[in-house]
Amino acid sequence: MNDKQIQRFVSRYVDATGSRIVEKSPAHMTVKLSPAADRELTNRPYYWSYVDRAGVEPETMTYLFVTDSKRYDEQQLRQAEAEASAELGALDQAAHDALSRSIGFVHGAINGVRTPREDLYFGSRKLDQLFEAARVGGSYVYLFQEPERRSLNPFDSIAYTAWLGVNLRVEFACDMKREEIHSYGISLATGNIQENFHERLSSLRLTPKLPANVHTARNGFTLARALATVEAHLEKKLRGADFSWAEGAARRLEEELAILAHYYEKMLESAEDEHKDAIAAQYETKRQEIRWQYEPRVTVSAINCGVFHLEGID
Amino acid sequence: MTRTVKEGGAGRLHPLVDLRMDRAWFEELQSRIDRNGPWDDWTLYQLAMEAEHSRRIESFEELQCVRFLNGLEPMKHQTDTAVRVLHDMGGRAILADEVGLGKTIEAGLILKEYMVRGLVRKALILVPASLVLQWVRELNTKFGITAIAQKRAHTWNYDVVVASIDTAKRDPHRELLLGTDYDMLIIDEAHKLKNKKTTNYQFITQLRKKYCLLLTATPVQNDLEELYNLITLLKPGQLGGHGEFASNFVVGKRTPKNEGQLQEALSSVMIRNRRGEGDVKFTKRIVRNIPLQLSTEEMNLYEAVTTFVRERYEESGGNLTSMLSMVTLQREVCSSRDSVFLTLVNLFKKTAEDSPVRGKIWELIEVIKQIKSNTKAEKAMELVRESDGKVIIFTEYRATQEYLLQYFRGSDITAVPYRGGMGRGKKDWMMDLFRGRAQVMIATEAGGEGINLQFCSRIINFDLPWNPMRVEQRIGRVHRLGQTEDVQIYNLCTLGTIEEHIVNLLHEKINMFESVIGELDHILERFEQEETMEQRLARVLLEARDEKDLTQGIEHLGHSIRKYAEQPAETENTAMPEEAEAPAPRRGSRAARRHAINRLLDGASTIVEVDSP
Structure with missing residues (x-):
C-alpha cells in the first residue's frame, strides 16, 4: 500500500x-x-x-x-x-x-x-x-442490492436471489509460506457457484435495508449445502495446484529426521541405562520440532462472509 | 434437514499434504442468521478484504519484510543472509558475521519475515542483560515489532519477549518457558553457550522451538569442540555424532582436518560475512595530540608522586605486581588531583599506623592542596566550546569523571555521566539524554556491548588506557558503521610526564589510532603472550633510572609491537624474519591454534563490501 x-x-x-x-x-x-x-x-x-x-x-x-x-x-x-x-x-x-x-x-x-x-x-x-x-468490524454482513431502477408501477416486484458470499484465505505452508485469496458466491436458489464474487459485489450498491418492491426467490439450497459446494469446488481446484514445494519440504523433512536418527540412535546405544529415558524423550521432542518446522500443509480459513440478496434469479 | 458441520474438515490434498478447512466462520454466520444479527458494516467488510489483499504473501521465495519496513534500508549482505537462512537453512542458523556488520539487523529481518508470513507469532529472544533494552528498542523502531523486555512473570505472555538468559533459566521462569512452544528462538552472544555442561546450555537444549538463530561474532575461540556444541544446539547430528566429529574433523583436539569438508558442512548451518580487505569504507579518523604544559603546582605534584612511587618500588625489592597500583598514582596525577587524592586516601587507610609511609602520604596531600586549577579540564572545555556538536570525553577514573561533571555544570554545559556500574536502565537513559539535549557525555567505560554513538563524532581522550584494545574500544563506539562524519580524536597529553610517552607510543610508534580495525587484537594477542601491555609498560616505567632510560624502554616496546604487526599472519608457522625477537608461535600454542581456527572460519565466510551509509 x-x-x-x-x-x-x-x-x-x-x-x-x-x-x-x-x-x-x-x-x-x-x-x-x-x-x-x-x-x-x-x-x-x-x-x-x-x-x-x-x-x-x-x-x-x-x-x-x-x-x-x-x-x-x-x-x-x-x-x-x-x-x-x-x-x-x-x-x-x-x-x-x-x-x-x-x-x-x-x-x-x-x-x-x-x-x-x-x-x-x-x-x-x-x-x-x-x-x-x-x-473485527467487517466480518459478517447481511445485505441487499439497491435496485438498479425504480419501477414506475408500485405493485411491480423485482425478484432477488440470496447468495452465500465468502472470501477464503488459502495458506500453503511448510517452513515457508504462500497465500492465495479465493472469493466465492453460491446462489442459495440454484446452487450456482461464482468465482471472484467479491469483485462483483464491489461494483454494486448494497444496503442493509430491504428495499421496497422486492421479493426473494425461494431458497432451494441450504447454507450447509452451499458450504459443501464451496469446499468441494475449492478442493478440486487445489488438487490441480503445483506441489513441488511440498515435495521439497517433505524431502528436507526426511533428511532432517535421518540426521536426528543417526545422532540419537548412536547416543542411545552407548548411553547408560539410567540416561536412556531422558535421551529418548529429548529425541522425540526434536523430532516433533522438525515436523512442526517442515511438514507441508494447506489451511483454508475465511477472511469474512455474508448473505447477499442480489437482483435476478441465477 | 440441514447437515450441521461442527468440526473443521480435514483430508489429504496430495499424498504428502493435509488439507485443513476451518469452518468456525460458518457456524458464526449460521448463528447470526438464526439470531437475526448483529450484522457488520459493508465498508469495513470491503476494507478488511483490501487489507488482506495488501498483506497477502504471493510467493514462497520473495523477501516480503522489506516492504513492511519504514526508514530501514538493509544492506545487501544483510538481505542476502536473510534469504539464505529462509530458503536454504529452513530458519535454523548461526549468524556469525564479524563485529559491526549487523547481525541484529539480519536477525530482525528474518524474524520480521516469518512474522509477516504468519509463521512466527511467539518469539523468545535471549541476550546478555546489558543488551535487553537495546534489542527491544531496535525491534520496535527499526522493525515495527512489538517486543517487550521481560520484567515480571506475566510478561512472558507477550508474543515477542526479550530477556536475559540468566533470568530465563531460573525458577519460576524456567518451568514456564520449558512448557511453551516457541515459534522462534534467538540467542545473542551465543558463544557463551560453548560449554555443554553449563546449565545455560542444557536449558537452551530443552526449550522447544521451531526456528532458531544463534548470533555470535566468534563461533569458535579456542577449541573446535565449541563449534560442535553450538551446532548441536541448533541441529543435533549435523556434524555427526560426537565421536564421528572428533575422528572426521579434529586432529589433536585443536586443529581441524578435512578442512574443505568441514567448511562445507559449516556453511549449511552458519553464515559468516567478513569485510573485504581494503574495501572498508569507514569515514576518516583525524587524530590530534594536544600537548599541555602542567601548571607549576601540578608539576610539583607529579614529581613528588614519582619520587614516592620509585621509593616504594625500591623498598618492595622490584616486585612488579604489588606496584601496579602505585603506577596508577602517577597516571592519575596526569588526570586530576581528585583521582590522586582518592587513591592516596585509600592507601593511607591501608598503611600500618606506625609506618613512616603515612607521613609521606600526608606530605603528598599537602602538595595536592596547592593545586587550584586543572589544566586539562580547561583545555577540554575549550575544545567543547569550539564545536557545536556532541563530544564524548573518556577518562579512566571515577573521581575525574565526577570532577568534570561538576566543572562542566559550573559552566552551563550539559554533561551526562556513563559508567560500568550503572544499571541498564540508567545507561539507556544517559544515552538518550546524550542523544537529545546533553552536549557532552563523560564516560569511564567504553567496553561492554551496546554503546552506539554514531551521532557523535568527537572524542576527547582525557587520559589514555594503557591497553591499546581499550583505546580501540573507545574509538569504536563512535567510529563505526553508520558514522557519517570524519571522527575527530583529541588526545590530551601532559608534557614531561609518563603520559607523553604513552601517547607517543600509541600514536607514533604503533600508529594505533588509525590502525585497521580487527587486526589489532591479533597483533596484541601475539605480543601479549607472556605479559600484558600494561605490565610491560609498568615494568619499563619502574625500572627506568632516568628519562633517557624510559624513552629507550618505550622505544623498544614500540619496536617489538611493530614487528608483530608487520609480520603477516600467514607466515606465522614458517620462517620468521631473523631479527624478530618474538619466537614463531609453536604448533599447539595459543596463537597457532587461533590461526588454524581463523583460517577455518574464513574459509566458510563470504566477503562483503560495506559502505558507510
Whole structure:
C-alpha cells in the first residue's frame, strides 16, 4: 500500500465509523474519532470500562495520522519559519533562540489538548491496528442490492436471489509460506457457484435495508449445502495446484529426521541405562520440532462472509 | 434437514499434504442468521478484504519484510543472509558475521519475515542483560515489532519477549518457558553457550522451538569442540555424532582436518560475512595530540608522586605486581588531583599506623592542596566550546569523571555521566539524554556491548588506557558503521610526564589510532603472550633510572609491537624474519591454534563490501 492508498483507506474507515476529519492535506489527516473507532484504536480499555459503568459522556481522542512523514515535516518546518519571522523581531528572535538552546524546542501548543501523532506506513503498528479494526468490524454482513431502477408501477416486484458470499484465505505452508485469496458466491436458489464474487459485489450498491418492491426467490439450497459446494469446488481446484514445494519440504523433512536418527540412535546405544529415558524423550521432542518446522500443509480459513440478496434469479 | 458441520474438515490434498478447512466462520454466520444479527458494516467488510489483499504473501521465495519496513534500508549482505537462512537453512542458523556488520539487523529481518508470513507469532529472544533494552528498542523502531523486555512473570505472555538468559533459566521462569512452544528462538552472544555442561546450555537444549538463530561474532575461540556444541544446539547430528566429529574433523583436539569438508558442512548451518580487505569504507579518523604544559603546582605534584612511587618500588625489592597500583598514582596525577587524592586516601587507610609511609602520604596531600586549577579540564572545555556538536570525553577514573561533571555544570554545559556500574536502565537513559539535549557525555567505560554513538563524532581522550584494545574500544563506539562524519580524536597529553610517552607510543610508534580495525587484537594477542601491555609498560616505567632510560624502554616496546604487526599472519608457522625477537608461535600454542581456527572460519565466510551509509 502506498501513501495515497493508505489515505483512501483511512478516509473510508473514518466515514464508516462516524469519525470526523478535522484537517487534511496530501501528507496527513487529523481525525476526531467516534466512540466506536476510539474503542478499537486507542488501547484504553480501562477508560472505556469506566465510561460504560459510570455512564458518562465519553471524551474521544483525536489523532494526527501522517501518511507522508517527510513531506509533512517539511510543511511544518516551513510553516513554523513563516510564523516565526512574522511574529518575531530580530531581538526577540535572538531571545527565542537562546531559550530553545537551553530548554529545547518549545511548541506553542504545548498546553493544548494532546493530539498524538501516528505515522501510517505499510507495516506500521497503527495501520495494522486499523486493518484489525476493519476485520473485527467487517466480518459478517447481511445485505441487499439497491435496485438498479425504480419501477414506475408500485405493485411491480423485482425478484432477488440470496447468495452465500465468502472470501477464503488459502495458506500453503511448510517452513515457508504462500497465500492465495479465493472469493466465492453460491446462489442459495440454484446452487450456482461464482468465482471472484467479491469483485462483483464491489461494483454494486448494497444496503442493509430491504428495499421496497422486492421479493426473494425461494431458497432451494441450504447454507450447509452451499458450504459443501464451496469446499468441494475449492478442493478440486487445489488438487490441480503445483506441489513441488511440498515435495521439497517433505524431502528436507526426511533428511532432517535421518540426521536426528543417526545422532540419537548412536547416543542411545552407548548411553547408560539410567540416561536412556531422558535421551529418548529429548529425541522425540526434536523430532516433533522438525515436523512442526517442515511438514507441508494447506489451511483454508475465511477472511469474512455474508448473505447477499442480489437482483435476478441465477 | 440441514447437515450441521461442527468440526473443521480435514483430508489429504496430495499424498504428502493435509488439507485443513476451518469452518468456525460458518457456524458464526449460521448463528447470526438464526439470531437475526448483529450484522457488520459493508465498508469495513470491503476494507478488511483490501487489507488482506495488501498483506497477502504471493510467493514462497520473495523477501516480503522489506516492504513492511519504514526508514530501514538493509544492506545487501544483510538481505542476502536473510534469504539464505529462509530458503536454504529452513530458519535454523548461526549468524556469525564479524563485529559491526549487523547481525541484529539480519536477525530482525528474518524474524520480521516469518512474522509477516504468519509463521512466527511467539518469539523468545535471549541476550546478555546489558543488551535487553537495546534489542527491544531496535525491534520496535527499526522493525515495527512489538517486543517487550521481560520484567515480571506475566510478561512472558507477550508474543515477542526479550530477556536475559540468566533470568530465563531460573525458577519460576524456567518451568514456564520449558512448557511453551516457541515459534522462534534467538540467542545473542551465543558463544557463551560453548560449554555443554553449563546449565545455560542444557536449558537452551530443552526449550522447544521451531526456528532458531544463534548470533555470535566468534563461533569458535579456542577449541573446535565449541563449534560442535553450538551446532548441536541448533541441529543435533549435523556434524555427526560426537565421536564421528572428533575422528572426521579434529586432529589433536585443536586443529581441524578435512578442512574443505568441514567448511562445507559449516556453511549449511552458519553464515559468516567478513569485510573485504581494503574495501572498508569507514569515514576518516583525524587524530590530534594536544600537548599541555602542567601548571607549576601540578608539576610539583607529579614529581613528588614519582619520587614516592620509585621509593616504594625500591623498598618492595622490584616486585612488579604489588606496584601496579602505585603506577596508577602517577597516571592519575596526569588526570586530576581528585583521582590522586582518592587513591592516596585509600592507601593511607591501608598503611600500618606506625609506618613512616603515612607521613609521606600526608606530605603528598599537602602538595595536592596547592593545586587550584586543572589544566586539562580547561583545555577540554575549550575544545567543547569550539564545536557545536556532541563530544564524548573518556577518562579512566571515577573521581575525574565526577570532577568534570561538576566543572562542566559550573559552566552551563550539559554533561551526562556513563559508567560500568550503572544499571541498564540508567545507561539507556544517559544515552538518550546524550542523544537529545546533553552536549557532552563523560564516560569511564567504553567496553561492554551496546554503546552506539554514531551521532557523535568527537572524542576527547582525557587520559589514555594503557591497553591499546581499550583505546580501540573507545574509538569504536563512535567510529563505526553508520558514522557519517570524519571522527575527530583529541588526545590530551601532559608534557614531561609518563603520559607523553604513552601517547607517543600509541600514536607514533604503533600508529594505533588509525590502525585497521580487527587486526589489532591479533597483533596484541601475539605480543601479549607472556605479559600484558600494561605490565610491560609498568615494568619499563619502574625500572627506568632516568628519562633517557624510559624513552629507550618505550622505544623498544614500540619496536617489538611493530614487528608483530608487520609480520603477516600467514607466515606465522614458517620462517620468521631473523631479527624478530618474538619466537614463531609453536604448533599447539595459543596463537597457532587461533590461526588454524581463523583460517577455518574464513574459509566458510563470504566477503562483503560495506559502505558507510
